[in-house]
Amino acid sequence: MSGIFVLGLLTSLAGLMLLSLVRRLSRLGRLKFAYAVGWGLVGLLSLLAPAAAVFFGWIEQSIDVPLDIMLPFIGMIFLISVSMQLSISVSGHSRQIESMAARVAELEYSINTDKATDHSLKD
Secondary structure (H helix, E strand, C coil), X not given: CCHHHHHHHHHHHHHHHHHHHHHHHHHCCCCCHHHHHHHHHHHHHHHCXXXXXXXXXXHHHHHCCCHHHHHHHHHHHHHHHHHHHXXXXXXXXXXXXXXXXXXXXXXXXXXXXXXXXXXXXXX
């Protein structure tokens, strides 16, 4: 067996472990559905690693780029895309928190002005 194929099999095993972990975290309510779907897709794609290994071997021979240069590049693209997705999610939560803080401030202000009005009417 070639080293690429063994790497593909190990990646498939890691994909199965990832799918198992995602399922467990989802059932425990520790992972939101949207994230579970995303990580589930990553796990499913990992199961295709042996086929991808053959594909990468073909690309390695076709364009004469060694696999040890190609794999870190693919890993960086994956990490950048995950970071971008998490940044988008955090940005949305940040906007929601700002909106909620403004609403709370408005409520506190109206409660305090109502109390001040009630005290002035009693006097």
